Each structure stands twice: as C-alpha cells, then as structure tokens.
Amino acid sequence: MKKEMKKDLAIAVDLGATNLRVGVVSKNGKILKQFITETPKIKNQPSFLIKTIIVLINSILESYDKKRILGIGVAVPSPIDSKKGEMTSPPNLPYKKVAIVKPLKKYFSLPVFLSNDCSAAVLAEKYFGAGRKSSNFIYLTISSGIGSGIIADNHLLSGHNNSTGEVGHFIVDTIYNLPCQCQKGYGHWEAYCSGNNMPIFLKTWLKSEKIKNNYAVKTSKDIFDLAKNKDKNILNFLKQIGKINDARGVSNIIVAYNPEKIIMGGSVVLNNQAFIIPEIKKNIDKFLSPPKIIISPLKENACLLGAATLVFFK
Ligand SMILES: [Zn+2]
Numbered sequence: 525m526k527k528e529m530k531k532d533l534a535i536a537v538d539l540g541a542t543n544l545r546v547g548v549v550s551k552n553g554k555i556l557k558q559f560i561t562e563t564p565k566i567k568n569q570p571s572f573l574i575k576t577i578i579v580l581i582n583s584i585l586e587s588y589d590k591k592r593i594l595g596i597g598v599a600v601p602s603p604i605d606s607k608k609g610e611m612t613s614p615p616n617l618p619y620k621k622v623a624i625v626k627p628l629k630k631y632f633s634l635p636v637f638l639s640n641d642c643s644a645a646v647l648a649e650k651y652f653g654a655g656r657k658s659s660n661f662i663y664l665t666i667s668s669g670i671g672s673g674i675i676a677d678n679h680l681l682s683g684h685n686n687s688t689g690e691v692g693h694f695i696v697d698t699i700y701n702l703p704c705q706c707q708k709g710y711g712h713w714e715a716y717c718s719g720n721n722m723p724i725f726l727k728t729w730l731k732s733e734k735i736k737n738n739y740a741v742k743t744s745k746d747i748f749d750l751a752k753n754k755d756k757n758i759l760n761f762l763k764q765i766g767k768i769n770d771a772r773g774v775s776n777i778i779v780a781y782n783p784e785k786i787i788m789g790g791s792v793v794l795n796n797q798a799f800i801i802p803e804i805k806k807n808i809d810k811f812l813s814p815p816k817i818i819i820s821p822l823k824e825n826a827c828l829l830g831a832a833t834l835v836f837f838k
Contacts (some may be wrong), residue, residue: 529591534835535581535634537598538641538828539563539573541616541668541720542791546580548588549832553652555825559583563617570622578631595635597834598624599644599827601669603687609638615706616668616720637834641665642689643680644830645789645822646673650680651833653822654787661815662783663826664691665790666800669705670714670773673830674781692718696772700728713773717765719744719792729761748796766803774817775809782812789820 533556538545540563547558559580564573581596602614609625625636646663649655655663659678665671670692674681681688692714693706702725704712716725722744730737735757741747750758774786793800797819808814820826
C-alpha cells in the first residue's frame with residue numbers, strides 16, 4: 525500500500541509594492557524554489573494581479589507535489605480585512621480593495637492565510653531569525669514604504685483592525701509638512717524617508733536650504749549613490765533624514781513598545797546600512813535604555829518566510 529505523502533511545505537507569496545515573489549518553503553525556513561516578477565499595477569484592475577499570483581504558484585507546483593503543500597500564506601504591503609480576506613487601500617499600489625483569500629482558495633483548494641507584510645516578517649524573525657530568543661522585539665522595514673511588526677510579551681500585536689504597527693504614518697515633522705501618499709495626512713515618516721519619497725523630500729529640503737537643485741535624482745538609489753561619491757549637500761541631507769526622521773520615528777517606537785531589539789530590513793536599509801544605522805543610533809532619545817538595533821539576518825527574505833510562517837504556525 526502506498527504511504528500517504530507528508531504535508532511538509534508551504535507556498536509563500538510576498539506581494540511587495542515593487543516585486544511579487546512566490547516561493548515554496550520548508551518547515552525549518554528554507555526557501556526551496558522561488559519565482560519573482562514585477563508587481564502588476566494596472567489601476568483599479570487587481571484581477572491581473574491575482575492571475576499573476578496563480579501563474580507563479582502553478583509554476584511552483586510543476587516541481588512540487590501539491591499533496592505536500594499545507595497551505596498558501598500571503599503577505600501584503602497594506603492593512604487587511606482578515607474576516608473578508610482582503611487587502612484594503614494599499615498605500616503604494618493602485619487598488620482599493622483586493623480579495624486575496626477567496627480566489628486563491630477557490631482555485632487551489634488549499635487553506636489560504638493573509639497578513640500584513642510586516643506582521644509576517646516579524647513572525648519570520650521569531651521562528652527563523654534574530655527574534656528566536658526574544659519576547660519583545662520589533663521588525664522595522666524601510667523600503668518603498670515604512671512599516672513595522674511587533675512582538676510584545678511574546679505575542680504578535682495585531683490591533684482592532686489588524687493594522688497595528690503602521691509606524692510609517694507616525695507624524696515626525698511639522699516644518700516641511702509634506703503630504704503622505706496615504707492621502708490621510710501630513711508630516712508622516714514615510715513621506716520623508718521611504719525609498720519612494722526620499723527624492724521628493726530632497727527637492728523640498730534643497731529649496732528650504734537655498735541650495736540650487738542641479739541633481740538629476742529620480743530614486744533613493746540615486747541619492748545614496750551621490751552620498752557614496754561624498755557629495756556634501758547629499759551627505760547633509762542624509763544627516764537631516766537621520767536626525768528629524770529615522771531617529772524620531774525609531775524613538776517613538778522605543779517609548780511605545782519598549783523592545784529589546786529592533787530588527788531592521790527593507791531594501792533602503794539593507795543596501796545602505798552605513799548611511800542609516802549609525803545616524804539612528806546617534807540620534808535616538810535615551811528616555812528608555814536603547815534597544816539593540818540590528819540588521820535582519822533574513823534580509824530580503826523576511827516577508828516571504830513570514831508568509832510561510834502563517835501556514836506553519838497559525
Ligand atoms: Zn501616511
């Protein structure tokens with residue numbers, strides 16, 4: 525008689541504002557295979573996004589027997605409605621409501637779990653990363669946007685609408701008053717220090733400092749490239765970023781949650797640690813004893829592995 529196959533794998537979907545990754549992950553946190561593509565962004569047409577996710581999952585299932593799959597975990601850059609299994613008003617994607625759980629469940633007949641990407645990532649740190657021995661820690665990402673996941677007293681904080689940890693929308697400035705992409709307010713952290721918005725803040729800052737803007741800066745990478753070439757104005761700008769923004773945001777996190785560690789991830793941090801981490805350490809308030817501020821050992825895989833933890837540990 526044929527032995528029944530053991531269910532030991534999870535399909536993980538990391539839906540980022542820039543890239544969409546789908547992988548198959550083992551119980552000990554190994555990514556066995558993955559596919560990556562640009563995140564589809566056709567305004568108000570999320571059906572193409574769902575179709576793309578289905579295509580990528582099917583590509584995985586060509587090499588892994590579906591009988592081994594426990595379920596599908598999806599991490600999204602957005603608040604979620606966990607009852608309906610939808611992402612709601614993702615600030616960096618051109619959609620309002622997107623049903624995720626229902627269409628995937630229907631197509632694959634597998635359990636589907638949905639989470640905000642930072643809540644997923646902090647779980648990945650808890651099970652596979654730098655949070656394994658800690659009961660109080662934060663995962664903080666600075667990438668296209670800024671967000672956090674919070675483990676407090678060994679529990680994942682989720683909040684009334686599963687929307688805790690949206691620290692990118694902390695108010696950190698009342699001088700430049702930049703509008704946030706969320707369209708819900710001004711002076712939000714994300715409007716200054718996220719990868720998407722740093723170039724906009726640079727323009728405003730140069731103007732206020734009366735520095736002629738001769739810079740052809742389109743992305744945050746352009747800004748860090750200029751800093752690596754020791755451009756004086758840009759280095760001063762990054763000090764400003766460190767002082768009034770990253771450190772203010774991080775200081776607020778520390779007094780709100782009293783973490784033992786802040787584990788940092790996201791492409792802006794991972795690619796530019798030397799320009800970001802020392803400035804934060806230098807500028808944080810010391811009302812509480814400062815936590816350890818470290819780089820995620822899971823690096824760019826934190827959200828994908830987090831999506832897998834939704835399947836394995838929920
Ligand atoms: Zn905002």
